[in-house]
Amino acid sequence: MTRQSLFRMRMAGLLRKELRQILRDPSSIALAVVLPLVMLFLFGYGVSLDAEHVPLAMVLQDRAAPARELAARFEGSRYFDVRHAASLSEARRWLDQRKVEGIVCLQSDFAAHIQRQQAASVQVIVNGVDANRARLIQAYARGVLQQWGALRHARGEAAAVPAVTVVQRVWFNEGAVSRNFLVPGLIALIMTLIGTLLTALVVAREWERGTMEAILVTPLRRIDLLLGKLLPYFFLGMAGMGLSVALAVTLFQVPLRGSLSVLFVLSALFMLAALGLGLMISAAVRVQFVAAQISIVTGFLPAVFLSGLLFDLESTPLPIQIVSHVVPARYFVTIIHTLFMAGNVWSVLLPNALALLVMAVLFIALAYRNITKRLEAP
Amino acid sequence: MTTVVRPPDSDPSVTTESVLTARRLTKTFAAAKAKAEVVTALQGVSLKVDRGQVAGLVGADGAGKTTLLRIAAGLLVPTEGTVTVLGLDSARDSLAVQSRVGYMPQRFGLYEDLTVAENMDLYADLQGVPKAERRRRYPRLLAMTGLAPFPRRRAGDLSGGMKQKLGLACALIKSPQLLLLDEPTVGVDPVSRRELWKIVYELAEGEGIGVLLATAYLDEAERCHHVALLHEGRLMAEGPPRAFHDRVRGRVFLIAPPAGVAPRRIHTRLARATGIQDVTIRAGRVRLVTAADAAAGAAFDLPATWRAGMQPAEPCFEDAFMALLPRREAAFAPAAQIDDGAAAVEVGEVVVRTEGLSKYFGAFAAVQDLSFEVRRGEIFGLLGPNGAGKSTTFRMLCGLTTAGGGKLTVAGRDLRRSRARARARLGYMAQRFSLYTQLSVRENLQFYGRAYGLAGARLQARMDWAYAEFGLAAWRDRAAGELPGGYKQRLAMATALLHQPDILFLDEPTSGVDPLARREFWLRINGFAQQGVTVVVTTHFMEESEYCDRMLIMSRGRTLAVGTPEQIRALARSADLPAPTMEDAFIALAEGRAGAASSGAHQ
Numbered sequence: 001m002t003r004q005s006l007f008r009m010r011m012a013g014l015l016r017k018e019l020r021q022i023l024r025d026p027s028s029i030a031l032a033v034v035l036p037l038v039m040l041f042l043f044g045y046g047v048s049l050d051a052e053h054v055p056l057a058m059v060l061q062d063r064a065a066p067a068r069e070l071a072a073r074f075e076g077s078r079y080f081d082v083r084h085a086a087s088l089s090e091a092r093r094w095l096d097q098r099k100v101e102g103i104v105c106l107q108s109d110f111a112a113h114i115q116r117q118q119a120a121s122v123q124v125i126v127n128g129v130d131a132n133r134a135r136l137i138q139a140y141a142r143g144v145l146q147q148w149g150a151l152r153h154a155r156g157e158a159a160a161v162p163a164v165t166v167v168q169r170v171w172f173n174e175g176a177v178s179r180n181f182l183v184p185g186l187i188a189l190i191m192t193l194i195g196t197l198l199t200a201l202v203v204a205r206e207w208e209r210g211t212m213e214a215i216l217v218t219p220l221r222r223i224d225l226l227l228g229k230l231l232p233y234f235f236l237g238m239a240g241m242g243l244s245v246a247l248a249v250t251l252f253q254v255p256l257r258g259s260l261s262v263l264f265v266l267s268a269l270f271m272l273a274a275l276g277l278g279l280m281i282s283a284a285v286r287v288q289f290v291a292a293q294i295s296i297v298t299g300f301l302p303a304v305f306l307s308g309l310l311f312d313l314e315s316t317p318l319p320i321q322i323v324s325h326v327v328p329a330r331y332f333v334t335i336i337h338t339l340f341m342a343g344n345v346w347s348v349l350l351p352n353a354l355a356l357l358v359m360a361v362l363f364i365a366l367a368y369r370n371i372t373k374r375l376e377a378p
Numbered sequence: 379m380t381t382v383v384r385p386p387d388s389d390p391s392v393t394t395e396s397v398l399t400a401r402r403l404t405k406t407f408a409a410a411k412a413k414a415e416v417v418t419a420l421q422g423v424s425l426k427v428d429r430g431q432v433a434g435l436v437g438a439d440g441a442g443k444t445t446l447l448r449i450a451a452g453l454l455v456p457t458e459g460t461v462t463v464l465g466l467d468s469a470r471d472s473l474a475v476q477s478r479v480g481y482m483p484q485r486f487g488l489y490e491d492l493t494v495a496e497n498m499d500l501y502a503d504l505q506g507v508p509k510a511e512r513r514r515r516y517p518r519l520l521a522m523t524g525l526a527p528f529p530r531r532r533a534g535d536l537s538g539g540m541k542q543k544l545g546l547a548c549a550l551i552k553s554p555q556l557l558l559l560d561e562p563t564v565g566v567d568p569v570s571r572r573e574l575w576k577i578v579y580e581l582a583e584g585e586g587i588g589v590l591l592a593t594a595y596l597d598e599a600e601r602c603h604h605v606a607l608l609h610e611g612r613l614m615a616e617g618p619p620r621a622f623h624d625r626v627r628g629r630v631f632l633i634a635p636p637a638g639v640a641p642r643r644i645h646t647r648l649a650r651a652t653g654i655q656d657v658t659i660r661a662g663r664v665r666l667v668t669a670a671d672a673a674a675g676a677a678f679d680l681p682a683t684w685r686a687g688m689q690p691a692e693p694c695f696e697d698a699f700m701a702l703l704p705r706r707e708a709a710f711a712p713a714a715q716i717d718d719g720a721a722a723v724e725v726g727e728v729v730v731r732t733e734g735l736s737k738y739f740g741a742f743a744a745v746q747d748l749s750f751e752v753r754r755g756e757i758f759g760l761l762g763p764n765g766a767g768k769s770t771t772f773r774m775l776c777g778l779t780t781a782g783g784g785k786l787t788v789a790g791r792d793l794r795r796s797r798a799r800a801r802a803r804l805g806y807m808a809q810r811f812s813l814y815t816q817l818s819v820r821e822n823l824q825f826y827g828r829a830y831g832l833a834g835a836r837l838q839a840r841m842d843w844a845y846a847e848f849g850l851a852a853w854r855d856r857a858a859g860e861l862p863g864g865y866k867q868r869l870a871m872a873t874a875l876l877h878q879p880d881i882l883f884l885d886e887p888t889s890g891v892d893p894l895a896r897r898e899f900w901l902r903i904n905g906f907a908q909q910g911v912t913v914v915v916t917t918h919f920m921e922e923s924e925y926c927d928r929m930l931i932m933s934r935g936r937t938l939a940v941g942t943p944e945q946i947r948a949l950a951r952s953a954d955l956p957a958p959t960m961e962d963a964f965i966a967l968a969e970g971r972a973g974a975a976s977s978g979a980h981q
Contacts, residue, residue, distance in 0.1 A: 013503025025491055
């Protein structure tokens with residue numbers, strides 16, 4: 001038999017074995033399929049960074065027409081659920097009890113000020129425990145005020161706001177729907193789970209169960225060992241990505257503005273980087289527990305916190321920004337956000353893709369260098 | 379198939395029959411921690427295995443057997459020396475070596491999620507066996523291993539013996555010229571053990587394969603053509619088993635106990651006598667090996683009635699092994715129980731009783747319809763191969779698992795109702811010594827003492843007792859993880875006995891422990907039983923049941939027989955086998971040959 005046919009036979013054997021194990025082992029299925037689905041549904045439906053139907057206390061110390069009209073504008077907004085409080089102190093009690101998240105107070109001289117063409121102050125108090133949400137509520141409140149002011153101005157009535165107003169437009173994610181931002185980012189997380197955590201775990205499991213020793217005494221070469229783990233989990237990860245993309249576009253209605261083929265090619269690069277990390281871990285660690293810990297700390301947590309998936313990296317301290325540059329997920333989250341919401345913007349995609357390529361090659365080369373056919377402790 | 383084709387790239391000088399040659403092999407492992415010492419697993423070991431030869435690598439745990447096999451298979455690189463396999467250097471040409479040898483690691487290396495056929499396919503793929511050859515080879519391997527009826531069964535669902543045979547089939551997938559087997563028979567039932575040896579001999583004598591087989595079972599050495607005895611990394615002796623026998627010829631005796639004297643009593647007495655190298659109980663008689671310098675049977679003190687029953691015996695490998703082994707320190711001498719064999723065995727009240735005990739895991743019956751009773755001061759053995767249901771039974775007895783069905787009373791209490799109170803009177807030593815390896819001996823004792831409600835002066839008194847009784851005083855500030863194997867076992871036993879339990883449960887206390895420590899263990903157990911402690915012990919070493927008063931043999935969750943060792947051995951007695959061993963009895967019971975007789979011993 002030729003070298004090539006022997007190689008093909010070994011590869012086919014390894015791939016078949018891995019596939020059967022994945023299909024028959026409930027823990028692999030749970031990690032590769034169930035967990036991603038749970039995360040998608042959780043983030044797609046449950047977790048939302050948007051503020052809608054914010055409970056708001058309205059204190060009307062002035063009962064004149066302009067005050068009542070403004071209150072009605074708040075009541076009509078889909079961002080707020082308004083409850084009327086008899087006094088400011090009652091409203092504050094509600095705030096303390098977390099029954100409301102903000103207070104809008106129109107003081108007794110509100111209408112009088114407006115009549116005299118003076119600036120009428122509107123007091124807006126917001127629960128600032130969650131700073132991001134507080135800013136969102138503030139902005140929504142300002143929006144309502146501005147619209148009301150513009151309306152009065154158009155009617156030729158005295159307005160408390162200047163005639164020139166800022167017109168905001170949110171680009172790419174017009175509705176500022178956080179799901180459009182979170183669901184594509186999750187794909188990075190799911191691929192990290194499969195590529196890094198699952199791969200490191202299955203190799204450690206072979207050590208623990210003693211099958212690795214039996215495999216190592218067969219005439220396998222190191223490249224066979226590397227490819228034997230790389231290929232099956234590459235395909236598994238890409239399948240997970242495909243499933244996530246399909247769900248994102250159909251079920252969660254996330255717009256995909258870039259091309260699907262570019263998405264697949266760049267995802268493949270990220271998958272290789274994630275796998276490279278997982279294989280590096282598995283070359284160094286032979287216990288599942290330790291493998292899981294290391295992959296969570298080096299793969300999963302950075303993908304959550306240092307990738308720009310949940311938090312904007314631009315607003316983090318400089319040291320963290322620097323550290324984030326060694327996290328492959330950072331580049332991929334940028335890529336995937338761009339592809340989903342903006343389109344094939346090559347000036348963004350190419351540098352990030354290059355970074356992923358470098359990392360993938362580096363990690364896999366290091367993993368290959370550390371794979372051994374000896375039992376000697378690493 | 380019997381012709382051996384030499385690989386074209388092998389050393390042409392290998393025209394001799396040698397398939398494996400180890401030359402002055404030394405292997406050291408770097409210490410895991412900075413301050414720990416370098417571990418020397420092998421030291422200057424030379425060895426040769428010929429074509430068609432079954433060579434045994436015999437020694438206790440930690441002797442270096444696995445290290446040697448792994449070096450031969452190219453999995454480890456020797457620190458010094460070389461191993462030449464079929465003319466190839468196992469470290470330099472490991473790929474070439476690996477395509478010509480079959481290797482079965484200790485845990486058989488099977489994928490439990492894959493079926494029998496899928497496991498074989500995988501190894502055939504990895505070894506590059508062409509499809510046409512597989513069609514010829516599979517039926518033969520399956521027939522030889524008796525796996526032909528189950529090609530679609532998952533390896534995880536096979537019994538221990540069947541896993542072992544599948545592991546062997548996978549190692550043989552490419553007609554290797556050398557077969558390396560690492561403790562293939564550990565925890566496997568005697569029937570499967572016997573079958574494995576049959577296969578090994580067919581391979582060696584029929585196909586001319588050289589076999590190097592590591593084993594901790596000393597009786598298996600007798601079955602090898604050539605034996606290499608390893609101890610703590612050194613080659614103590616080698617040669618055919620007969621050469622080992624000759625070393626102790628004339629020094630081995632058997633004492634048939636006089637009527638009314640339990641062999642255990644003679645055993646305890648002789649274990650302390652000077653001039654005796656080794657003493658065991660075998661098939662109801664006391665076997666002893668005298669020291670090399672003692673005149674035959676004269677140098678030690680023996681009551682005349684006992685001496686009357688003494689006669690010379692044919693030596694076996696174990697006798698030679700014990701005579702060769704360096705004595706480590708003063709052997710265990712129980713001070714508390716001086717016994718001249720006069721006292722009759724008192725039969726106490728029943729302290730453990732089970733009736734129709736069973737336990738199911740889903741549809742799988744781990745234990746079925748188990749009934750027995752144990753009386754105060756008895757040593758009761760639960761015997762069977764791995765997977766027989768011994769540990770499950772044990773966990774039910776100790777209240778660690780709830781009983782699935784049937785009745786269970788321990789220390790007069792129904793374990794299903796008052797578990798905590800029954801447990802206070804139990805001592806339990808788990809299969810893996812459950813010690814905190816980072817804590818010192820003293821801290822381990824303190825922790826377990828407090829866990830059982832001991833404190834203050836009483837705890838101190840019990841700890842002092844433990845130091846004295848188990849010889850642990852010198853080790854009290856050492857971390858438990860750093861203790862030598864025998865001492866770990868002593869500490870584990872001390873923690874189980876601190877609160878002075880009435881009943882002591884010991885789960886596989888002797889597995890992975892060297893023969894010296896095993897002997898010491900049984901002497902100690904004997905002493906506790908004489909003080910009125912009831913001992914229930916599991917083991918997969920069939921011959922250890924001789925130390926029990928009564929025993930139960932189980933297999934696949936079912937009871938094969940209950941009775942005294944004498945009664946159970948008698949079940950296998952036949953014209954061709956006038957003095958059967960416990961292992962013969964197990965095989966006879968498992969194969970149903972003793973079926974008619976077994977009802978007699980069944981309660």
